[in-house]
Amino acid sequence: MMRCLLLLPLLLAACTEHTPPGYPGYVEGEYVAIAAPQAGRLTHLAVRRGQQVAAKAALFTLENDQADAVRRQHQQQLAAAQAQLQDMQSGKRPQEIEVLQARQVAAEAEARRAAQQRERDAIRLRAGAIAQAQFDQSHATAIAAAAEVRRLQRELTVARLPGRSAQLRAQAAQVEAARAALSQADWVLRQTAQRAPAAALVSDTLYREGEWVPAGSPVVRLLPPANVKVRFFVPQAALAQLAPGRALAVRCDGCGVPVAAWVDYVSPQAEYTPPVIYSNDARHKLVFLVEARLPPQTARLRPGQPVTVGLR
Known part of the structure; x- marks a missing residue:
């Protein structure tokens, strides 16, 4: 009987050595x-x-309401800029082209009349019926009429051309700026929901x-379920067993089966440091923060809940 009593502490010590250590901690959520x-x-x-x-x-x-109104405003500004760019690319309107064409027809008729008058005055000048000054006047009128025809022809050609390249580039930039402003207004409107x-x-x-x-x-x-973690503290002697990825078992009151977890982070700094240079006798007071992640589907653990973390 005495021999059994002497062996009992040894048996308990042997069992204690094989029992994984448990560390107190708590559940925390990253909101x-x-x-x-x-x-x-x-x-x-x-x-x-x-x-x-x-x-x-x-x-x-x-x-x-305000964000929607701003969006409609930018939408109309984009439509106006696009219409102006299209107008510059297509040249003048058909009605304006028709006006220029009518002026050209009138100028051509005037040029023919002036040319005919110059021919008559040339004949009369050779016959001595008119003075040189009168012929010079009709000659100048014919030259001016022909020049007006050429001017209207060039103006009509230019009217059919699109805007200058620099103007087109500037207006295209205005369109892109209006489109960017509309995109920003759309984003602001979406952010209200x-x-x-x-x-x-x-x-x-x-x-x-x-x-x-x-x-x-x-x-x-x-x-989110993935943002629930367990924080616990271990002495420095246990750090070698708690590398990131190490499997853990989390226990709590009323949880039943332990919850599987794994080490995600080990603090490089101790949570407690004596006010003086610590000696070998004070090293056991140092503890290190360890964080463990839980499977996303775990819903039994809630932030603030105390737990006990053991090695697996």
């Missing part, structure tokens, strides 16, 4: 704050606290419908 870049009144809150939402699910909508970036738990809603939301102020806080 995603969803906000709109523009200020506005909250017109519709599509989720409630504690609700599970799918990816791309509607979260909230801000008033968008926010959606969930991923499937997540609605942790909290920070505004109520009808309240004014400043620009960049979060309206909904989400907690």
